[in-house]
Amino acid sequence: MDNIVLTEATYYILLALVNPQHGYGIMQETEAMSNGRVHLAAGTLYGALNAMTEKGWIEQLPTEDGSRKKNYQLTASGLEVLTRELKRLKELVRNGEEMLGGIDND
Amino acid sequence: MTERKTIRKWFFVWDFEKEEEWLNEMALSGWALVSVGFCRYTFERTEPGEYIIRLEMHKHDPSYLAFMEETNAEYVGRVFQWIYFRRKSEYGPFDIFSDIDSKIEHLRNICRVLFLLGIGNILIGIGNSLNGLNIGWINLICGSLLMYGLGNLRGKVTYLEKERKLRE
Secondary structure (H helix, E strand, O other): OOOOOOOHHHHHHHHHOOOOEEHHHHHHHHHHHOOOOOOOOHHHHHHHHHHHHHHOOEEEEOOOOOOOOOEEEEOHHHHHHHHHHHHHHHHHHHHHHHHHOOOOOO | OOOEEEEEOOOOHHHHHHHHHHHHHHHHOOEEEEEEEOOEEEEEEOOOOOEEEEEEEOOOOHHHHHHHHHOOOEEEEEEOOEEEEEEEHHHOOOOOOOOHHHHHHHHHHHHHHHHHHHHHHHHHHHHHHHOOOOOHHHHHHHHHHHHHHHHHHHHHHHHHHHHHOOOO
């Protein structure tokens, strides 16, 4: 697999889908995780969910009876993408702290 | 029954941001969009600022509308490929696109439609003029106008593409 750099939206959507979740749930989960900083707009989220389903990173779960809401969940390949990204982010943080450690210490 | 009023107004497709701005000014003054038609907007009396209005070009897709409704947005109506949504402001800020990539994609879709319509009009205009039909100039004017709009939107896309080199 190539080295993929995820966008912030993609990263949070994958993270929210570690447990099955529907569209609005992903938006709320993302806002909660980022303390309200990251806000996913519905059109952007819809496009991202379709693109990620096509790539096989996430899958749609069969809908429960009586519910129109579609639930999504991470696939094995989605989990791998996410794990690689986490490793990359840790490297970014490590390097940043090493270079700026003496400057920004609050 | 809630008080209603209808306003007839014309916006060029490439001015959709101005259209949205005007609809939100109406909503702020207590008139929320409740239905749309070609150059026709119907509003209902609400509390000032009760709703936020957004519009978007999107192909026919019922599952998209269901998805939007899941996020508390109300589908107001559609004119050709343009969909109008409103959402109560108590749910917080309401946007359809939250990153540069999806904004660029939306603009590109509009550009594609303008390009096809523009080229179509110019070709028909040239064809009619060559055949000695007097109405050819109408198509040529429409075609040029559409191409002007296309240039306008391409400028926005270029700006966003530049921004994207630095941020999301």
